Amino acid sequence: MHSSAALAEQFDDLQQQHEASSLGMWLFLATEVMFFGGLFTAYIIFRNFYLPAFEAGSRLLDVRIGAFNTAVLLCSSLTMALAVRAAQLGKKGLLITFLLLTLLLGLTFVGVKLAFEWRHDYLEGLVPGVNWTFSGPDSQHLELFFCFYFFMTGVHALHMVIGVGILTVLIVMAARGRFSPQRYNAVEMSGLYWHFVDIVWIFLFPLLYLIGGRY
Amino acid sequence: MSGHVVPKKLYILVFAALIVFTGLTTGVAFVNLGKWNTVAALAIAVCKASLVALFFMHLRWSSGLMRMVLVAAFVWFAILVTLTLSDEFTRQWTPVPSSWEARIQQQVR
Numbered sequence: 053m054h055s056s057a058a059l060a061e062q063f064d065d066l067q068q069q070h071e072a073s074s075l076g077m078w079l080f081l082a083t084e085v086m087f088f089g090g091l092f093t094a095y096i097i098f099r100n101f102y103l104p105a106f107e108a109g110s111r112l113l114d115v116r117i118g119a120f121n122t123a124v125l126l127c128s129s130l131t132m133a134l135a136v137r138a139a140q141l142g143k144k145g146l147l148i149t150f151l152l153l154t155l156l157l158g159l160t161f162v163g164v165k166l167a168f169e170w171r172h173d174y175l176e177g178l179v180p181g182v183n184w185t186f187s188g189p190d191s192q193h194l195e196l197f198f199c200f201y202f203f204m205t206g207v208h209a210l211h212m213v214i215g216v217g218i219l220t221v222l223i224v225m226a227a228r229g230r231f232s233p234q235r236y237n238a239v240e241m242s243g244l245y246w247h248f249v250d251i252v253w254i255f256l257f258p259l260l261y262l263i264g265g266r267y
Numbered sequence: 268m269s270g271h272v273v274p275k276k277l278y279i280l281v282f283a284a285l286i287v288f289t290g291l292t293t294g295v296a297f298v299n300l301g302k303w304n305t306v307a308a309l310a311i312a313v314c315k316a317s318l319v320a321l322f323f324m325h326l327r328w329s330s331g332l333m334r335m336v337l338v339a340a341f342v343w344f345a346i347l348v349t350l351t352l353s354d355e356f357t358r359q360w361t362p363v364p365s366s367w368e369a370r371i372q373q374q375v376r
Contacts, residue, residue: 078337086344123289133278263305
């Protein structure tokens with residue numbers, strides 16, 4: 053009886069149900085690739101137009117914080133993968149622990165971004181439209197770089213916040229015993245989302261922080 | 268169970284590789300390689316993304332359908348970038364006919 057509760061009536065078996073969920077999630081992620089892809093393309097084009105300003109802008113970002121946050125996000129991906137594994141094996145305590153760790157690491161990422169990067173940029177007058185006081189050479193084009201920087205990291209952070217919301221729901225569901233080795237699709241699909249957001253950062257980090265040249 | 272259970276050790280190994288790649292890409296940015304800096308940064312990013320997709324996202328054990336969706340997404344992305352860049356890079360190839368200059372000047376004003 054247990055497995056019939058885990059299986060929605062429109063599917064033949066658990067395998068098919070799992071395939072259907074995965075396909076839906078991967079299709080959603082494909083649309084996300086296009087969503088971020090548009091931003092990446094625009095960034096590449098304008099970087100080619102105004103290369104010196106974009107390289108100067110890149111050097112104004114703190115590479116140590118960027119690298120630290122990359123490591124935090126990679127850690128959170130590991131704990132998320134381990135959470136899915138715990139769900140597959142039906143280890144409830146371990147599942148909740150790993151989900152909580154993922155949540156905390158996600159909040160750390162967003163917190164570091166807000167407290168150490170965006171706040172610092174604001175105080176330095178590097179936020180276009182809000183507080184822009186940079187008066188050096190190529191100010192206009194540097195402003196464009198920071199528009200891209202805030203929009204891309206902002207949309208990424210928004211995805212992180214949505215991910216934190218999803219994790220909260222998962223933790224509550226896990227605590228109520230809603231998952232079992234037959235029924236853990238929600239955990240796995242949320243994991244796919246979380247790893248995807250990690251992959252976006254894997255590209256944002258070198259494109260924004262590194263390729264301006266640090267030497 | 269309907270999914271593949273991956274050994275814990277493999278996850279930790281992949282994670283270690285990801286951290287090493289992060290250190291490497293950060294380190295390389297401090298060495299002047301000219302245009303190869305960008306190539307190295309993007310190549311390492313592609314490696315890292317592939318590791319995450321293959322192991323953390325279980326693509327290595329998924330059916331061909333999932334891989335096809337991901338490949339399709341990146342093919343579309345490649346079309347977007349290639350066509351847009353091909354416009355940008357070829358704008359200077361042909362000179363602007365002199366009779367257009369007046370009209371361009373008008374529009375700029």
